[in-house]
Amino acid sequence: MTAPAPTRRGRWIERWDPEDEGFWNATGERIARRNLWFSVLSEHIGFSVWTLWSVLVLFMGPEYGLTPADKFLLTSVVTLVGAVVRVPYTFAVAVFGGRNWTVVSASLLLAPTIAAFTVMEPGTSFSTFLLVGLLAGIGGGNFASSMTNINAFFPLRKKGWALGLNAGGGNIGVPVIQLAALAIIGAGGGPRVLLGIYIPLIVVAAVLAALFMDNLASVKNDTGAAKDAARDGHTWIMAFLYVGTFGSFIGYSFAFGQVLTNQFGRTPLQAAYLTFIGPLLGSLIRPVGGWLADRYGGARITLWNYVGMAAATAVLIGAGMRKSLPLFVSVFVVLFVLSGLGNGSTYKMIPGIFQAKALARGLEGEAAVAHGRRLSGAAMGLIGAVGALGGVGINLAFRQSFLSYGSGTGAFVAFLGFYAVCFVVTWAVYLRRPIGRIPATASTSEEKTQLSYAEV
Template sequence: MTRWIAQWHPDDPAFWQTTGKTVARRNLLFSILAEHLGFTVWTLWSIVAAKLGSYSFSTDQLFWLVALPNLVGSALRIPYTFGPARFGGRNFTVVSALLLLVPAVLLGVAVSDPGTPYWLFLVIAATAGVGGGNFASSMANITYFYPRDRQGSALGLNAAGGNIGVSSVQLVLPLVIGAFGLAWAGWFWVPLIVVAAACAWLFMDNLSVARARPREQLAVAGNAQTWIMSLLYVGTFGSFIGYSTAFPLLAKSLFPGAPWQAVAFAGPLLGSLIRPLGGWLSDRLGGARVTLWNFALMAVGVALVGAATTSGNFWMFFLTFQLLFLTAGVGNGSTYRMIPAIFLALAGPDRVEEGKRQASAAVGIISAVGAFGGFLVNRGFGMSFAATGSPATALLTFAAFYVACFAITWWCYVRTAGAPRLAEARV
């Protein structure tokens, strides 16, 4: 069975009210389900690495296991972006969901053998990167379903539903592992993945208007706006996924006796739930302005976490880290809202469909580079511990980066003289 919709005009108010809204919401719902499981599989190793004490790996080696899925996931986001346009959003969601079975099953097998070597753990952790690719295909697909004035909220909800997968895995896995053993960190997700793939097959749609050739989509790589936004997304989403996956191992290393397992899920949940607020505020105030001041708060947040790491107080460390999760979540929503606004403004009112295609293609590159930030955060912590036994050097580097992002956002998008066309569109 193949389900393609040939006529799709979400910016037509009459079409939206009579037909578009219902179809768009249905596709958004099941896109969120599949993307949610993508994030859970992608970030499994944030908990599993902290539970590998019997294998006697160093802190730096464990951070490698957490970092590799981020690296692979960021690379996969570029080809995954082209999937919905080439094969159809529904069709590609089914395939990308089923691919999640590979890392889940391999993890269940590997941790059942106490003799599994470190290099094999690295390979299996890398396969979890397929979960990271799901985000790009899902966001590129959902962009086409919604009218321009609702894309910020729709993309925010889609992303938040996926991002909550990080919180889910950090809440559920310690309980599952405690009850059934470490192997169930993989086996637990298998039936849920099958259900998500089946729902996508039965209830989602393909849009003919979203079809485009990869060569046409890759043309956005030559646009400077793609790379500016990629850098900003490293600061927002890269921080979110990096801090989410690093927190359990970081907390265990700094505060060995603290109840980190009971609260590790809270930060990713906060960052995920607040993400739609970033999109909502951006729809009303402009994504660039929200992003600008959000980076300022992120720099303050890193400074507070740095102070808390030397306080000896786990709860101070935990609470200051929540500011980082909150601001990363708001920034995720605001930067993602900027992408379609920028490319629609550059295309002009007479080339709306072209602007949408460019925005959808840019999502892949921007989300790929942004996800790479998750790898950099974990490697930053790993190298900082290996060199100094402390995360201080990594945190100082992160703070300097946020200051640079603040300056770039102001220069490129906020000052009217610097980007008059974009400023008029209230990016």
């Protein structure tokens, strides 16, 4: 039976049932896609603002008085704040509505951008740069609210693609701001030119969200969902795996340029010519990771992705020790691509795991869908926050490696070990055995095999 068309009260949609194919084909897909595109725009600019300081530090020459360790600490602080604010941003969607919070969160990006425009000059104290960097961290929160919102719009069979496209479109804000910086540096411009470009773009994103996005009344403020998700062990297992994928992507995005300037002696302009390539390809391939997970199972794609990440890291260690810049850059780009692919596959696993657990509890139909959507939406915020903390760890590891050894080799050795652990965890938890079995109904003696974790 086809669900009734959604009704609107202001910009609120009262009835939403994407799992009903008749409803989805008639009206749901068109509305969901429209919200997806404008969500991508806002999240894209949020990522650009969050990673702003990975670019600004390239402008900060000796006249700023900052050491390489100072710059790694600065980018670590920005990454940390972006990770922490993802938790409240996740639940803001249920409190204010997805469209309403997108407008607010986009508008908030003006604060760090204008603040950076004001202080970006030689003579500013390091503590002031740290404070302004803290403000830029709020751009990292847009990802969590955007993913939670879009998760509610799409049916389970489409979530891998939709979440991958939403996140990939946001992630691509990293290389876009790096490309903009490259053009400005190449033209002899300064950092305030870059910041001046983004201020009106933020206003445009907020206005478009207000005009074209919707709130879903079915996404209720449910603090119990957050507590239930936090008590579920799979939330923290997936958070750990997301540290390996997204933590790598965002951490390397912040650190790549600094590694090239400090370890290989590249100038800021030379580094800028190279740093955007990896984040760009890693962002573009994230939807492919979600699509592959839809088709073959997120756990399988994630497992083999970690094999590739470990192999690439091992080659990076050798390239760094041999001082081979072409090999180092080429393999670093491959590592970015693999991290993007893994981002898509791990995030597809989240709704699948909670849907499978709902079926294992004996829930069926809409009850199982509602239970899975409730917990997966809450879990995404926690998983996204912990995953982003991996970026903090990467920048701190590079900082310590350069202080101790004068290169990033020590950090890459640690990353190699971590990817090996992620491989083992993925195999042991999600591929070694099925989730379990669903008891048969009273009318049959057969048992229906529950979804295996390999299929989520």
